[in-house]
Amino acid sequence: MREGPDISRTAALIGDPARAHMLVALADGGARTVSELAAEAGIGLPTASAHLAKLEAGGLVMPRKEGRHRYYALASEEAGLLIEQLLAFSAASRPAARTRPGPRDPELRRARVCYNHLAGERGVQMYDSLIRRGFLMETTNGMGLTDPGWAFAEGLGLTPADFARHRPPLCRACLDWSVRRSHLGGRLGRALLTALEGRGWVMRVPQTRILRFSRAGEAAFDRLFPCA
Amino acid sequence: MREGPDISRTAALIGDPARAHMLVALADGGARTVSELAAEAGIGLPTASAHLAKLEAGGLVMPRKEGRHRYYALASEEAGLLIEQLLAFSAASRPAARTRPGPRDPELRRARVCYNHLAGERGVQMYDSLIRRGFLMETTNGMGLTDPGWAFAEGLGLTPADFARHRPPLCRACLDWSVRRSHLGGRLGRALLTALEGRGWVMRVPQTRILRFSRAGEAAFDRLFPCA
DNA sequence: CGCATGGTTCGATCCTCAACGAAGCATTCC
């Protein structure tokens, strides 16, 4: 007798190469138009339109209209986590068969967007640093900032009041497929990335999930989140 | 330009209903024969054989021969985690469309095997209790037992020596799809479930992932892992 | 209002893959 929900339906949605391309393209948390996603996936507009309708019905993406443009984004952080998990598993199960070992990989490994927060080596460095200095700890309500942690966060312009209203988890350990350790997701993870971008320390590379640190940004980041 | 590994390949493997059935059937960490899995999925032997070959090539299952019998099990804990993630996402995205709302669901929610460790409300209770009493905490090396935690574990017959040899993570927070909180995976998670089973406090329900506590087992469990 | 652009729907085509029956192979038992 079958138990639980039907995972084949969700998996089949992601199992088509064109749809998978579009989902990975959206994994940076951004929104893109139908035409952009069609180009990204190398298919025609009608095919892209049909595929996006299916992904929407399956709860993986959601649309937003702006005039004649229809933007699609990942529907939720859970969808982003699922894509990251699939990336992690696929990377692990076929390491020798990787067909795109180009210079871009080190950059993805170094620092990238994972839906809405910092991932990669820099993301793990930030996470480890927060844990080691006792700013972040696991509690029965999930992971949270300690009092010293909030004091530290205020130095970045983040206060508890910023996070008082919404329900999603403040902090979430997110397994990083590229370094197999955790980085920080959740609302705090998103806010920290926004703070780094707001200071100009880190910039996105268009059309990719790569994040590049400026020289000053790297120095500031290492000061704020020193390694052991 | 495409980045990272090809997730559509992994997802397509899981996207076939028969293959998905077999994977979910194996999510209790057990091994089953080709005939058993064929029956589980409602397909013929030749089809099951072909499907298992594909799942093996994709790194999701691995075979073990015993005489004329060929047993298949999930290939890794990562594979188990991926299946759990897909269960979590599929449950969240189609709650109203659930077609199997039978009495079994409460039991799966209450206590079940997640690849090799305790999941469900009992699993979350155990995790929360360990965290709250300071037996378990997040460190830069991932999650680990504290000194008081080791003292507690010795009461269950587990010592650091038991875990000295192998490389996989000792502890791992595993998101529980049924209660949306974490339970404990990793080698310690597995060892704790084994300890509970060894004492006869909990038993598996054959052909399912359900775990049933005995009366004495429930009392002992609540004593060892009290709620807040 | 007419044209341009972005996107959706429809119909036709083609390809892929799951399914099973039959045959064959490997292992175990009498």
Place this chain on the structure above:
DNA sequence: GGAATGCTTCGTTGAGGATCGAACCATGCG
């Protein structure tokens, strides 16, 4: 050694779904 059981391979069939061109709809601009 022969029979039974578990499983794999082969060949065939049929269904499903991705794809695109054409037609159409919605929105924006001059």
